[in-house]
Amino acid sequence: MKRLISLLLLFFTMAAAHAQESCELRGTGDLGIIVERASGSVQVVDTSARKTLFKIEELGDLSHASAVYSRDARYAYIFGRDGGLSKIDILCGKLVKRIVQGGNSIGGAISQDGSLIAVSNYEPGGVKIFSSDDLSLVADIPATKVSGGKNSKTVGLVDVPGQRFVFSLYDSGEIWIVEMRDPKNPSIQRFEKIGVQPYDGLVTPDGRHYIAGLFGEDGMALLDLWHPEKGVQRIMDHYGRGEQKLPVYKMPHLEGWAMAGNRAFLPAVGHHEVLVVGSNDWKQQAHIKVHGQPVFVMARPDGRQIWVNFAFPDNDTIQVIDTETLKIIKTLKPGKGVLHMEFTPRGEAVWMSVRDEDQIQIFDTETLELLATLPAAKPSGIFFTSRAHKTGL
């Protein structure tokens, strides 16, 4: 009888563990997360069934939050504006670990081999690098000291091949490459006087060209990572706010640059235009008049369409551009506060955050018709697991 009772106890323990355990045994290739900025939460979504699987809360200040994925596409690392770095498990819908690693941060990246998470910080200015496993600190890289004894803010942090990270230093006007093949001995290459106040950066999808946008002057800084010995070049002399310092509601995101064929499509600063630039010589080929000041300019994965959202007061509108004719083929009005878009990996659909409607809208990219909606509390960034396999996101 004693034995029976202990067996029973074991049984109840197992049953309880089962009840608690809400993990899903499933593939992670069609999952994603949606940031709910006002409530500091994220939804885990299934892009095949178009449904929400989990809601994970208490992730801090998620305005401007972004995310990257582990190599196995099970964990998302979320970079909050408050310096928080959260590792969440999207199969079990739970927070694995959360640290506050800085006072004020702006995005991060995961190393090529998936072992390291880098975060760029405003306060204290620099980059910190953590183990993707347990978020323990691997390297602390303070940025150049500037007036007032502070370290420069860092921005535009991306991962590139060769286990390297690249970022820009806002206050000191630099670009740094950090090579982490030996995690205990980061090797840093510094490029100085690259321009006034780099405010964001991007790397081309092949991981070769790093480009920083400048807030303090017109033009952009280009670094060919296959040939760092050639140093930083200036490109697109007229890109920026211009002589008259146009009022700019929102500096456009550089990560949103779309590459399609041999051309890049990018948001003009201040102007109601999308610019078309050759990706061989980085010279402007055309400009396309659009509805407002563009924020994200994103290419459908096959490069045939460009989808554009806009800054306030035009953020209720999306325009779709055909990349062959450079004509606008559709203007959509999803509602106020269209903050972000994400294409499904093979491009048959696009998901869109419509903040003021508390809604995700899903469009067919061929018919350009609304397919479905999902409720979400003030949604902003959308990040699908296919990012685990891409460079520089």
Added chain:
Amino acid sequence: MKRLISLLLLFFTMAAAHAQESCELRGTGDLGIIVERASGSVQVVDTSARKTLFKIEELGDLSHASAVYSRDARYAYIFGRDGGLSKIDILCGKLVKRIVQGGNSIGGAISQDGSLIAVSNYEPGGVKIFSSDDLSLVADIPATKVSGGKNSKTVGLVDVPGQRFVFSLYDSGEIWIVEMRDPKNPSIQRFEKIGVQPYDGLVTPDGRHYIAGLFGEDGMALLDLWHPEKGVQRIMDHYGRGEQKLPVYKMPHLEGWAMAGNRAFLPAVGHHEVLVVGSNDWKQQAHIKVHGQPVFVMARPDGRQIWVNFAFPDNDTIQVIDTETLKIIKTLKPGKGVLHMEFTPRGEAVWMSVRDEDQIQIFDTETLELLATLPAAKPSGIFFTSRAHKTGL
């Protein structure tokens, strides 16, 4: 007491279910399969831990077998040479369903939305399309009748955007586009007289240009899928066996074409050369002398290197080409029978099947050093789950 006993029974049932259940709760982003051709089995591998998780057997004749992945990256669909189509569950390491859908088949594809699996058959000649869910038949598309009352063999089947499949008809010299937006009513577009005996096809990574290689004459057939109304053009007039009909040990795989920047790198037919072709005009720009007759010519994901394997008797060798200088930077001798290579999604490593060594060899793509080996019985094709997110594989 009765109650106790029934509880105990329930407990033992649960425990037994647990023991039987060998499924792994994990992300699928870093998984893959390795085809073991002689034994009709596949290994499921973890590319982070570099280890084997499962072996799945009784999959029929797997010579020349290829595979695609479900949208959620949990299931692989394996196309066997014997007309077998197997759906395997890589989280639980088991065969879900196997059908023999034709007498002799040569590869397949999964639709953009993941709902359909298409297989191209030699016997009976045509394409069959199945539900990816339960492998039930959705559409049977017989190819054009040719002499002897048979239907033409079909080859070079790929998926392209817009829920379409494209393939070539070997005996009747055609290319067909099948659009499956309404699965009950496939819409077929036929292009005739495209050349003599198309033996394989490929589509560019953006899904725009379909190219068929010709066995019966020199040159290749190009179809711009953005403009099918323009019809099929002939390109690369000298691509092929040439006037003297060189002895060719193995017709090179077209799927192995590497796109890097604005150039394609492709295996010459019969010659010991890799050809460099502009991907805007499809004109030859250069040729690179290599060790033997190339079979697969594959680009590292960032496009900086090309890795080449060779036909018998040179199939013990791999050469690595730098895409800027077009020079061979390394010659490796992994052992006899290097049949296939697959890069990890972000390109830090490449996995290689070395048939006669019964081994998988894993190389670092920066140092070009051997990182690890795994035992495998006569391994051939290697397919990682990142393919779930790509077009035309």
